């Protein structure tokens with residue numbers, strides 16, 4: 001007996017909001033005859049049969065399938081248009097055991113996210129990509145997509161797509177097959193029951209590859225959009241067979257037994273490599289007796305050319321050199337030089353959740369405009385170090401600790417004005433104690449490319465030490 005039931009990869013009920021304000025629904029939001037429902041079911045069945053739904057992270061795209069997170073009982077992330085392969089890269093590289101599914105339409109994958117999919121495939125990232133190609137932008141009303149057939153009428157090509165005007169349809173499977181990275185590439189079709197069964201197999205193959213860590217798998221599925229095509233569901237299936245399949249050849253392009261050759265399968269940098277890179281003992285020795293009380297969120301701000309970015313990199317490297325977690329996030333003003341710029345550095349004992357610093361625990365203000373714009377953002381009890389060579393006023397707040405230091409003058413006295421950033425950074429380390437100034441001294445020779453500048457920078461650290469001790 002064949003039993004038809006909703007696979008356990010789906011939620012029992014789809015608790016999405018009704019657009020009419022009515023009750024929640026057990027049905028999907030897809031139009032009758034839409035291929036998304038079929039592909040969803042094939043994936044949900046495989047998740048159940050393979051017992052992997054609890055370790056699956058499902059990436060919903062922008063497009064008609066944006067609401068996939070209402071259906072799949074998995075981890076879910078809704079990604080910006082076309083960016084699912086980039087998000088998936090982050091997920092798979094940080095969660096060793098995850099099964100990552102990137103589910104994307106043709107506007108999403110072949111139009112807006114062309115770069116992301118090509119590079120993820122080239123790197124052989126360990127993810128399964130299901131590319132639902134319905135030759136149209138379905139959600140937004142049926143505009144031309146990169147995969148629209150020549151002559152096909154869409155709302156933006158009412159007289160049909162012209163090669164001379166819009167270019168020809170992009171063949172994504174063939175394009176990715178030109179790369180060394182992917183492990184598995186197949187194009188299937190939902191034109192009839194046999195095609196659905198082949199799609200089922202390809203979906204399962206891609207997910208098996210995921211579980212076995214074979215790298216990047218790509219399944220392109222020719223799929224009906226009856227509403228966008230202005231055809232009935234049955235006419236749509238016939239249209240796929242007669243039109244899409246003649247342009248997009250249904251076949252298996254690649255099935256590499258040994259899996260991807262890309263870097264997606266390479267281990268990330270381990271402790272030993274980090275130690276070698278940073279030349280420090282990566283932790284215990286340097287931090288003896290020290291504890292980081294809270295997450296440190298540091299904003300280093302000044303005008304372009306003052307070295308705020310490199311000070312941020314040095315700070316993050318110094319923290320990493322002590323076995324701490326650190327992120328560095330640059331923010332540039334509109335001008336390269338003369339405009340304002342700031343670097344956000346987050347340092348923590350734990351992995352850092354976000355590199356964004358809105359409420360710094362410390363502000364290192366290299367110039368007046370930076371102090372003016374960021375003074376109020378510092379948390380109560382925080383620290384502000386002011387470059388008094390360039391900032392004439394005092395800090396207005398009385399609920400933060402303030403250190404005034406003529407960092408530009410100190411750097412100029414040492415014969416290297418550009419090194420004011422290192423003086424500033426050193427003062428921060430001396431104030432906080434963690435990461436330690438000794439670690440900075442080991443990081444400077446590794447980080448500063450121009451060897452002739454190493455000595456003068458170490459001299460600036462010393463100047464800061466003398467200032468701090470005075």
Ligand SMILES: Cc1ncc(C[n+]2csc(CCOP(=O)(O)OP(=O)(O)O)c2C)c(N)n1
Nearest residue numbers: 062063064081105106107108136137138139
């Ligand atoms: C950055 C951005 N640009 C444009 C849009 C508008 N938009 C929403 S869905 C969509 C088309 C999606 O088409 P496709 O990927 O083919 O999926 P389908 O709806 O056909 O399944 C577009 C352009 C958006 N939401 N975000």
Ligand code: SF4
Nearest residue numbers: 031034064138225226
């Ligand atoms: S517009 Fe097309 S792709 Fe979107 S739900 Fe309807 S049939 Fe499916």
